[in-house]
Amino acid sequence: MQSLKHFLLTGFISLLVLNTNAQTNKNNSSESGEKCFDEDTKVLNLGVGFLGGNYYNYGRNGNYVYRAYPAFSISYEQAIPRKLGPGLLGIGVYLGYQGSYYQNNDYYYYKNGQNYYYKQSFGNTFIAARAAYHLDVLNFEKGEIYFGAVLGVRIQTYRFESNSPDPDKYYYSNQYNHTTIYPGYSLLLGGRYYLSKNVGLFGEFGYGISLFTAGLSIKF
Numbered sequence: 001m002q003s004l005k006h007f008l009l010t011g012f013i014s015l016l017v018l019n020t021n022a023q024t025n026k027n028n029s030s031e032s033g034e035k036c037f038d039e040d041t042k043v044l045n046l047g048v049g050f051l052g053g054n055y056y057n058y059g060r061n062g063n064y065v066y067r068a069y070p071a072f073s074i075s076y077e078q079a080i081p082r083k084l085g086p087g088l089l090g091i092g093v094y095l096g097y098q099g100s101y102y103q104n105n106d107y108y109y110y111k112n113g114q115n116y117y118y119k120q121s122f123g124n125t126f127i128a129a130r131a132a133y134h135l136d137v138l139n140f141e142k143g144e145i146y147f148g149a150v151l152g153v154r155i156q157t158y159r160f161e162s163n164s165p166d167p168d169k170y171y172y173s174n175q176y177n178h179t180t181i182y183p184g185y186s187l188l189l190g191g192r193y194y195l196s197k198n199v200g201l202f203g204e205f206g207y208g209i210s211l212f213t214a215g216l217s218i219k220f
Contacts, residue, residue: 034141036194037088037134042078042220043192045202049073049098049210068100071210075130087135094128094150096209118162126184126209128152143193143200150208154184192217 037043049071077092103119132148139146160176188206195201200217 047213047215051211071098121159123157125155
């Protein structure tokens with residue numbers, strides 16, 4: 001896991017540095033001054049998360065099965081139409097979700113061709129306001145580096161279910177649900193590179209629904 005984190009971090013930083021150098025050279029030669037994030041920008045991000053707290057690979061060990069689904073997020077950001085210091089502030093919203101489950105197949109009980117089991121399912125939803133600052137010096141025609149924060153609420157759900165004839169064995173009835181809601185926040189560091197005028201790729205570090213998120217940016 002550490003090697004994967006190192007690989008992703010190194011690749012992400014290398015891409016941003018190469019893009020920064022390329023755009024700096026281009027701007028120095030053309031002096032166009034165009035920015036990919038300006039006063040009229042509205043951006044929709046569709047992301048897939050990696051290295052989240054609830055993430056682990058599919059596995060099976062005897063009677064036990066566990067799996068985490070991919071972490072997905074969607075966020076929207078638009079610029080405040082006036083400069084704020086040496087850059088622009090973008091504000092918007094963020095929504096992320098990831099689910100996982102753990103199942104124990106109890107082969108002690110077997111009746112009518114059916115194994116008994118108990119299953120624990122977990123859901124992690126993050127709903128937040130989002131703000132990011134886009135420095136002019138890191139904002140180019142094709143790409144940018146930005147930083148910011150998200151602030152909102154986390155909604156964690158837990159569900160227990162079983163078809164066992166002996167529910168007391170697991171200290172629950174055959175079905176149990178529980179929901180916890182608490183504040184959530186995170187700083188973020190991101191980069192974006194446009195493949196065309198309105199479509200690009202982005203990557204962000206910061207614990208929204210996962211430690212690293214990458215995906216598609218669509219500019220309106």
